[in-house]
Amino acid sequence: MSETVRGAVETDCFRLSYIVEGEGRPAIVVGSSLYYARCFSQTLRRHLRIAFMDHRGFAPGSRSTDVAQFGMEKLTADIEQVRQQLGFDRVVIIGHSGHGFMALDYARRYPEHVSHLVMLCMGADYTPAGHAAAERYLADSVCPERKAALAEAMARLPAMIEAAPEKAFVSFCLATAAKSWFDYTFDAAPLWEGIETNMAMFDHVWGKVIPDMDLAALAPDIRAPAFLGLGRYDFLVPPAHTWEPVRDRFRDLTVRVFERSSHAPMLEEPEAFDRELLDWIGSR
Known part of the structure; x- marks a missing residue:
């Protein structure tokens, strides 16, 4: 397997680290370089040259509130x-949860550099109505131990x-394990080890920017084939049915629901996830 490359880009007042691993078709996973490098399998790295990159909310040492x-x-x-610093041409752009909106927006703004768009465990509606739908989905489910x-x-x-x-963002993620993991007793703390967060960024992007994004309006602008991976037991984000008014707005959208996953099928069902994703990339 190709060597691991570590580096960073300097942008405004942020230093964004990246970790590049694997071989094959180039891909970028946006979010936390440390967290997501721990979530995707070594098998996937035998087919994709993956750059795991920080966004500004995970930039070490950042205290910006602007x-x-x-x-x-x-x-x-x-x-x-x-992408430019790594010398990649066209990439598979991958975003998980709220980071899926970043991946989608990148595919919209830079279509000439995107071969495939992958959105994972991302709801289509992050307005109060969407969050209310997520709460109903959990309330309607017969899972008393999970609720307790x-x-x-x-x-x-x-x-x-x-x-x-x-560490409020990390604390929230850990406290919502019953919404986020098929095995609701799973301890995700090791995934967050050594990761810093900028709460001003998360409060603004998750509280204002993402809820204001209209997927129905943005979807027709996506030229690349798109893959939407969801977890059947994902109670953290608006449920799968919120995609119904939106999915046909994409030119080419494939939806896969992983039956023994919640909010992280790439970690919870790695074999099924890798197979579905790689088969889809190969078919497009």
């Missing part, structure tokens, strides 16, 4: 800067945030 630095155009321009575990963890969350406010 929301003008967190617009979607800037976030996708950062992806383009990484969630209630217990959420009761501890305020104290976790008070003790380490700079």
